[in-house]
Amino acid sequence: MAQALLRWHDAHQFCSRSGQPTKKNMAGSKRVCPSSKIIYYPQMAPVVITLVSDGTRCLLARQSSFPKGMYSALAGFCDIGESLEEAVRREVAEEVGLEVERLQYSASQHWPFPNSSLMIACHATVQPGQTEIQVNLKELEAAGWFSHDEVATALRKNNPYTQQQYGTFWLPPKLAIAHQLIKEWVEKPPCSTLPA
Numbered sequence: 001m002a003q004a005l006l007r008w009h010d011a012h013q014f015c016s017r018s019g020q021p022t023k024k025n026m027a028g029s030k031r032v033c034p035s036s037k038i039i040y041y042p043q044m045a046p047v048v049i050t051l052v053s054d055g056t057r058c059l060l061a062r063q064s065s066f067p068k069g070m071y072s073a074l075a076g077f078c079d080i081g082e083s084l085e086e087a088v089r090r091e092v093a094e095e096v097g098l099e100v101e102r103l104q105y106s107a108s109q110h111w112p113f114p115n116s117s118l119m120i121a122c123h124a125t126v127q128p129g130q131t132e133i134q135v136n137l138k139e140l141e142a143a144g145w146f147s148h149d150e151v152a153t154a155l156r157k158n159n160p161y162t163q164q165q166y167g168t169f170w171l172p173p174k175l176a177i178a179h180q181l182i183k184e185w186v187e188k189p190p191c192s193t194l195p196a
């Protein structure tokens with residue numbers, strides 16, 4: 001959190017209107033341009049992260065930038081003007097070609113890497129029978145459905161070092177909200193849902 005704030009100050013040294021240097025306030029909570037009087041506040045980008053389920057399996061995906069063997073839930077930045085529900089539906093459609101039927105908010109997390117994001121985690125379901133995925137290879141390296149047993153086993157054994165060695169798939173570490181979302185699904189697949 002402190003590092004994220006320091007990085008924000010470092011990247012906002014100048015006013016985007018006047019081009020003049022901005023000044024940090026005493027508390028470090030904002031920067032002001034003495035010339036244009038514009039006040040700059042630290043910002044977070046909202047990101048939706050969604051664990052899609054078809055009732056019995058969940059959908060996990062990986063990007064080529066992920067460590068070898070690691071799979072996670074689908075994530076993506078919200079666009080300007082979008083609601084949370086719209087962002088979830090768009091991201092799921094764009095990344096794997098599925099239509100979200102229902103979604104349920106789970107939790108949120110500040111994520112400082114590489115810049116501040118507000119991760120908004122949701123469970124989503126698709127209609128049974130409409131589960132064929134079309135992986136968008138511009139965004140993902142691979143995606144697939146995983147059974148409850150496979151995911152529960154991966155969670156129990158979650159150790160990147162051994163799992164990379166044996167070539168088995170593994171999940172994000174506990175500090176990531178993706179891990180909590182997957183754990184939640186394993187412990188109690190969501191039943192009370194909101195229309196998307």
Ligand SMILES: NC(=O)C1=CN([C@@H]2O[C@H](COP(=O)(O)OP(=O)(O)OC[C@H]3O[C@@H](n4cnc5c(N)ncnc54)[C@H](O)[C@@H]3O)[C@@H](O)[C@H]2O)C=CC1
Binds near residue numbers: 078111119179
């Ligand atoms: N805490 C967790 O469990 C997880 C956190 N994340 C974080 O969520 C964020 C988004 O995930 P991905 O979409 O996979 O990331 P990504 O870093 O692959 O971004 C995808 C694309 O979004 C665009 N982008 C970058 N910053 C943006 C912004 N502020 N607003 C709008 N578009 C922007 C860029 O064109 C980028 O290529 C990343 O910061 C990632 O670190 C992702 C998965 C799990």
